[in-house]
Amino acid sequence: MSDRPTPEVTTTAPHADSAFVRTCRGLPTSRTPVWFMRQAGRSLPEYREIRGTGTILRAIADPDLATEITLQPVRRYGVDAAILYSDIMTPVHAIGFGVDIAPGVGPVVEHPFRDRRDLDRLRPLDPEADTPYVVETVRNLVRDLPVPLIAFAGAPFTVASYLLEGRPSRTYVRTKALMHGDEALWHDLVDRLADLAIDSLRSQVANGASAVQLFDSWAGALSPGDYERFVLPASTKVLAAAGELGVPRIHFGVSTGELLGLMAAAGADVVGVDWRTPLDLARTRVPAGTVVQGNLDPALPAAGWAATRPAADDVLRRGGGSAHVFNLGHGVLPETDPEVLERLVEHVHGWRPGGAGPDGAAP
Ligand code: CP3
Numbered sequence: 001m002s003d004r005p006t007p008e009v010t011t012t013a014p015h016a017d018s019a020f021v022r023t024c025r026g027l028p029t030s031r032t033p034v035w036f037m038r039q040a041g042r043s044l045p046e047y048r049e050i051r052g053t054g055t056i057l058r059a060i061a062d063p064d065l066a067t068e069i070t071l072q073p074v075r076r077y078g079v080d081a082a083i084l085y086s087d088i089m090t091p092v093h094a095i096g097f098g099v100d101i102a103p104g105v106g107p108v109v110e111h112p113f114r115d116r117r118d119l120d121r122l123r124p125l126d127p128e129a130d131t132p133y134v135v136e137t138v139r140n141l142v143r144d145l146p147v148p149l150i151a152f153a154g155a156p157f158t159v160a161s162y163l164l165e166g167r168p169s170r171t172y173v174r175t176k177a178l179m180h181g182d183e184a185l186w187h188d189l190v191d192r193l194a195d196l197a198i199d200s201l202r203s204q205v206a207n208g209a210s211a212v213q214l215f216d217s218w219a220g221a222l223s224p225g226d227y228e229r230f231v232l233p234a235s236t237k238v239l240a241a242a243g244e245l246g247v248p249r250i251h252f253g254v255s256t257g258e259l260l261g262l263m264a265a266a267g268a269d270v271v272g273v274d275w276r277t278p279l280d281l282a283r284t285r286v287p288a289g290t291v292v293q294g295n296l297d298p299a300l301p302a303a304g305w306a307a308t309r310p311a312a313d314d315v316l317r318r319g320g321g322s323a324h325v326f327n328l329g330h331g332v333l334p335e336t337d338p339e340v341l342e343r344l345v346e347h348v349h350g351w352r353p354g355g356a357g358p359d360g361a362a363p
Contacts, residue, residue: 013247015148015210020080024211024248024270026291026323032316033080034348035150036341037252038331039073040085044338046072056101057093060086063136070141070149076338077345081148081211082141084204086134088154088215089162091196094130097121097163105168112166112174116185122192127203134200135207142208150250151204153197155216156190156234158253163189172221179230190234198241205245212242213250213272216263217330220255220274227259232266239267250293254330260285275329279318293325301340302333308340312347321353 015021020033041047047069051059059065069085089107093099098110098121113121128135141149157175164174179186201212216235219227235251242249251263252272264271264286271290273282275297282292296315300307315326326348332341 013205013210014142014208018080018148018210020148020325021210021248023323023325024250024291026269026289028322031349032319032321032324032326032351034326034345035079035081035083036073036077036328036332037083039077039079039083039341040069041332042334043332043336043341044072044076046076055103056087057090060090060137061133063133063140066133066137067140067144070137071144074145074147077341078349079147079345081150082145083150083152083213084134084138084141084209086137086152088152088159088217090131090134091125091153091200092122092159092163092193095121095123095125095196099162102167107162107167109163109166113160113163113189116188119185119188119192122189122196125196125199127199131200131203135203138204138207138209148210149208150211150213151201151209151247152213152215153200153238154193155214155219155231155238155251155253156193156197157222157231158216158218159193159197160186160190161218161221163193172218176226179226183230186230187233190231191237194234194237197238201238201242202245205242205247209247211248211250212245213252214238214242214268216251216253216256219253219259219263220257222259224258224262227262232262235263235266243267250325252293257282257285261287264290270325272327273329279315279324280320283320289323291323291325292319293327295327295329296344298328298330298333298336301328301344302336304337305340305343308344309347312344313351316348316351317353321351 019029022029023033066085074082089099102108161175239249248269250270251268254274257277270293273294275295300311
């Protein structure tokens with residue numbers, strides 16, 4: 001972690017001097033920071049032990065449990081950031097849309113969004129009243145954490161896709177049918193979802209989170225033209241509001257190689273890149289000064305250390321040793337041996353650009 005003075009950082013947010021926050025702001029650090037999407041969860045035996053059998057939404061609603069689950073990977077891996085244990089569907093669940101998360105499946109919606117009347121089912125979120133457990137978890141965490149806490153929200157498109165499809169989809173037929181069939185209703189829908197994301201992020205940051213990540217996991221299902229027309233305005237609204245909170249903004253999606261420029265233009269300080277686009281190529285698609293996050297193929301840690309190490313070195317080399325937050329290209333797979341991720345964190349922390357230690361890390 002860098003101990004340099006940071007007069008240029010005006011925010012008073014906690015951990016403004018950490019390697020993670022400095023890198024997100026494009027400031028120099030002495031090493032590449034690393035964390036993993038889905039670092040908390042089923043790959044950890046200590047998670048499986050305390051998680052219980054209820055749905056994940058029940059675990060999220062228990063602040064002591066959610067706090068402990070968030071802390072577990074920080075303790076075990078020594079990652080540079082924690083991510084709140086919650087879900088992108090927490091706000092819509094909390095306002096009573098009728099969402100559950102089915103184990104092994106993902107979000108399922110009892111009565112999917114069908115027509116204009118369904119907008120009434122998306123009332124504004126009052127985080128203190130609707131999700132007091134999230135507020136309490138964030139406050140607990142900020143008190144206990146040695147590293148920054150990442151707040152997050154689901155981006156309007158990805159959340160809309162679950163509300164419309166009713167369950168995970170491969171084709172997004174209903175979502176695209178609404179976009180192209182009733183553009184006014186589509187924009188009203190994603191505008192409401194933008195407001196939910198904004199209110200949720202605002203509350204997480206007001207209670208002490210140090211950065212935000214907007215998950216538009218399934219945006220890669222769209223062409224650049226459709227992304228620009230149907231998604232960019234609502235995501236821009238969320239990221240603009242997040243920008244006023246004084247913390248760095250990460251914007252992530254899967255299969256978004258062709259969308260990276262637009263995702264940066266939406267107002268991101270950091271663009272998340274999946275493993276399909278090499279980081280040096282990704283940099284050519286975003287404005288100079290944009291930080292990149294990623295992008296090791298999550299299947300490689302699940303395949304073992306021998307597969308992971310050379311691929312991690314390639315990611316680090318292409319990341320270039322600055323303006324790069326190391327991560328996987330998507331979430332940790334449940335079958336991953338936690339020991340591989342422990343070694344990976346150590347390896348990333350030991351790596352220096354141009355360094356030529358015996359194992360590829362700097363001496
Ligand atoms: O460690 C972390 O990353 C923090 C926790 C987190 C969860 N969900 C917990 C969770 C985060 C950041 C999310 C975000 C989320 N939820 C996204 C965006 C990130 C991504 O992976 O693209 C999406 C698309 C969802 C919706 C969702 N929730 C899916 C697709 C699933 C998987 C279903 C399954 O069982 O495989 C969930 C459930 C879920 N959310 C789990 C966890 C740890 C697994 C189920 C469990 O442990 O009970």
